[in-house]
Amino acid sequence: MKIWVDADACPVVIKDILFRAAERTKTKLTLVANQAISHPESEYINSIQVGRGFDLADNEIVRLMNQGDLIITSDIPLAAEALEKGGDALTPRGERFSLNSIQAKLTMRDFMDTLRGSGEHSGGPAPLNSTDRRTFANELDRWLAKNRKIN
Numbered sequence: 001m002k003i004w005v006d007a008d009a010c011p012v013v014i015k016d017i018l019f020r021a022a023e024r025t026k027t028k029l030t031l032v033a034n035q036a037i038s039h040p041e042s043e044y045i046n047s048i049q050v051g052r053g054f055d056l057a058d059n060e061i062v063r064l065m066n067q068g069d070l071i072i073t074s075d076i077p078l079a080a081e082a083l084e085k086g087g088d089a090l091t092p093r094g095e096r097f098s099l100n101s102i103q104a105k106l107t108m109r110d111f112m113d114t115l116r117g118s119g120e121h122s123g124g125p126a127p128l129n130s131t132d133r134r135t136f137a138n139e140l141d142r143w144l145a146k147n148r149k150i151n
Helices: 012-025 056-064 076-084 102-117 130-150
Strands: 002-006 028-033 045-049 070-072 088-090
Touching: 002 012, 002 056, 012 028, 012 045, 012 130, 028 056, 056 076, 070 076, 076 088, 076 102, 088 130
Parallel strands: 002 028, 002 070, 028 045, 070 088
Antiparallel strands: none
């Protein structure tokens, strides 16, 4: 089991939680981004830099991941691909994507994209807060505990 991070937009505080968890549980963690990403020196943590381009990091994560791996992303299409490939997906706010909910999320994403394309300003997501960080850490711990029992 490995953890893959869509690292271009992942908040630093979430990466820090992931780094500590990878070390504590001896779980392989890979950051994938189109720029160099700094991370602690560790046998469990590495990074992959892809070229600049639309969805190159997402495509690399899907190409390299295996069934049962965890993907950290806010990107709904990436989460959908990870789920289709048998992986798990978690947002940096601690929301788990599931096969039951992903289609509704894709539909809403497309709807919001259409609104933005018509000039409607919907604003961005709220800043990450302490509740989000705690929710993320708790969901990550649940996933790690569940997968340690399986493996």
